[in-house]
Amino acid sequence: MRFIAVLRTSESHGFPPPALHEGIAALGAEAARSGVLVDTAGLLPIATATRVGVSAGRLTITDGPFDDPAPLGAYAVYDVATRDEVVHWTKRFMDLHRRTWPGWEGESEIRQIFGPES
Structure with missing residues (x-):
């Protein structure tokens, strides 16, 4: 089963700290190695949307902001066996x-995700 996890947040927080970037890179590498x-x-x-x-x-066509x-x-798009797996990875992402x-x-x-490959 394929799932998409979309992050929603205010852009007023500014640019993410380096520790978050490093953590996300490590978590993404782990998830990729596991095949999900x-x-x-x-x-x-x-503003660029x-x-x-x-x-x-x-x-209608409307430019942002x-x-x-x-x-x-x-x-993030995941290919997992159960919904619980995608919840697990998303919880880890949010905890970072x-x-x-x-x-x-x-x-x-x-x-x-609903479609031929899901």
Whole structure:
């Protein structure tokens, strides 16, 4: 089963501390060695985003920044046997934030991927 975990956090926290970067790199390497991590990356600030939508039957294109209180900040795609496994890896990722970035707040949302390879 494939899952995506997306991180939502305010961009007002600033740039992450080096200890968090190091911890995420180590955790990602461990998950990759175990064969469960398919892909992961951080996302540029919401000011660089573009949204393409449909409203009243018309396509709309809007460039950021947007006023989202907790925009997407990163994602990870996992290929695991159970939902509990992706929760385990996501808890470890969030705990890195808690331990290395005092005052930081955010959440990860886990969703199962629906498609031919999932």
